[in-house]
Structures are given as C-alpha cells and as structure tokens.
Amino acid sequence: MINLLFDEDNKQNAKILTDVIKRSYLASITADIIIELKCKKMKIINNDSNPPATIDLGYKKTHDEFAIFKKLFPMVNTNILDCTGGLCVDSLKLSKMGYNVTVIEENPIIVMLLRKLLEKEIINNFRVYHGNSFEFLKECNKRFEYIYIDTMFSKTKKKSKSKKEIEMLKILCREKISTYNLISQARKKALERVVSKAPIHSSAKIPIADFTISTKLIKYNIYNLMSTKCL
Numbered sequence: 001m002i003n004l005l006f007d008e009d010n011k012q013n014a015k016i017l018t019d020v021i022k023r024s025y026l027a028s029i030t031a032d033i034i035i036e037l038k039c040k041k042m043k044i045i046n047n048d049s050n051p052p053a054t055i056d057l058g059y060k061k062t063h064d065e066f067a068i069f070k071k072l073f074p075m076v077n078t079n080i081l082d083c084t085g086g087l088c089v090d091s092l093k094l095s096k097m098g099y100n101v102t103v104i105e106e107n108p109i110i111v112m113l114l115r116k117l118l119e120k121e122i123i124n125n126f127r128v129y130h131g132n133s134f135e136f137l138k139e140c141n142k143r144f145e146y147i148y149i150d151t152m153f154s155k156t157k158k159k160s161k162s163k164k165e166i167e168m169l170k171i172l173c174r175e176k177i178s179t180y181n182l183i184s185q186a187r188k189k190a191l192e193r194v195v196s197k198a199p200i201h202s203s204a205k206i207p208i209a210d211f212t213i214s215t216k217l218i219k220y221n222i223y224n225l226m227s228t229k230c231l
C-alpha cells in the first residue's frame with residue numbers, strides 16, 4: 001500500500017496525490033511504498049526491497065553518452081515529444097544535448113516527482129505534462145520533429161540502484177496502451193521520425209519499421225516520415 005509522509009508546505013500536494021491514489025489502480029498496490037514530500041523534495045521508498053530502495057531522479061551519465069541518440073535524432077535543436085516519460089533518464093539526456101523536450105507521463109506519482117525535480121533545477125528546454133500520450137497525440141496541434149516511445153522496462157544484470165528504481169517503476173506503472181496504436185498515432189504527428197525502443201528479442205506486435213538500430217539488449221525501431229524518405 002502507498003503511504004504519504006509530508007510537511008506543512010506539501011499539504012496540498014499530499015491531498016492531490018491521496019485523492020488520485022484513492023481513485024485509481026494505485027490503491028490496489030500491495031508493496032510497502034512510502035512517498036515522502038518534504039520542502040522541495042520528493043522521495044519514493046520501497047520498503048519491500050532489502051535495503052529499502054529509493055527513486056533518485058536526475059541526469060545520469062552513461063558510457064554510451066549521447067552516441068545512440070545522435071543517430072536516432074540527427075537534426076539538432078529540434079522538438080522531441082517523449083510519449084512515455086518514466087524517470088526521464090532518456091529525455092533529461094536529450095534536453096542536455098540541446099533538444100527541446102516535451103514529456104508526457106500518465107502516472108501521477110511520477111509526474112509529481114518530475115515536477116519536484118523541475119522546482120529544484122531550472123531546465124528551460126524540458127517540460128512535463130500529465131496524461132495519456134495517445135490522447136495527447138490525437139488532440140495536440142503542435143508538430144514535433146521526433147516522437148519517442150519507450151514502453152519497455154529495461155533489463156539490467158547489475159543488482160544496482162538503477163535496477164531497483166526500474167523495479168519500483170514497474171510496481172507503480174500499469175501498461176495499458178497498445179504500443180502498436182501509439183506508434184501509429186505518433187506517425188501521423190511526427191515531422192521527421194518516430195523512434196520506438198524495444199527489448200532486442202521483443203515479440204510485441206508493432207508496425208514494420210523502416211530500419212532498426214540495435215545494441216546488445218535494445219532495438220530502436222525507426223519510422224521515417226515523408227521529408228526524410230525523400231532524401
């Protein structure tokens with residue numbers, strides 16, 4: 001079950017979260033999760049993990065630093081819509097690279113966590129919206145050069161902090177969308193490319209990609225739109 005600990009400054013945030021949790025599948029979560037809201041900080045703690053695991057947001061440096069994203073999104077300083085924000089490891093990297101990033105995330109707890117991060121760190125080319133990206137794509141008039149979809153929860157061999165974070169994300173998020181439909185809708189709205197991340201041996205039904213870029217564990221399916229097809 002999810003319990004909240006909060007200070008006076010976060011009374012309103014705590015009220016909003018309590019209401020949202022009560023009215024959603026989050027009320028049925030059995031894991032012992034604590035959400036701590038203190039000053040400008042928010043922590044999610046999983047007490048079922050030994051030792052208890054916490055989610056830590058922020059820009060994470062990795063060894064493949066930027067290389068793959070340069071291939072996936074070749075036009076610099078363009079607009080990217082990330083339809084599946086999560087902990088925004090990918091989109092924070094993309095904003096660091098100079099892209100103008102819009103993130104959609106449907107989990108209210110994750111969204112509040114991201115907003116807390118943005119209260120502490122001013123990132124001008126990064127914004128977060130709460131909602132379902134399929135609906136957002138249907139309604140939104142703004143066009144994005146690139147649309148990114150990552151419904152996969154990556155497998156890591158390490159018993160590392162990041163693995164524990166992914167485990168917690170899995171507990172908190174319930175995948176309801178059909179990736180096939182999301183990719184199809186994104187293809188109607190992207191100006192240049194839709195990129196969908198999948199496990200290397202994924203058998204999920206998705207539209208046939210124009211081409212793929214693979215790493216040891218991950219396959220990026222790439223759907224080019226008209227302008228790039230004509231090059």
Ligand SMILES: C[S@@+](CC[C@H](N)C(=O)[O-])C[C@H]1O[C@@H](n2cnc3c(N)ncnc32)[C@H](O)[C@@H]1O
Pocket residue numbers: 083084085086087088089090091104105106107110131132133134150151152153154169173174175176177
């Ligand atoms: C695997 S995680 C994404 C990880 C992310 N790429 C990162 O770097 O941290 C998938 C996230 O997408 C969110 N999600 C799944 N379907 C969605 C949808 N239709 N609209 C908005 N968010 C969605 C889930 O709540 C979850 O947080």
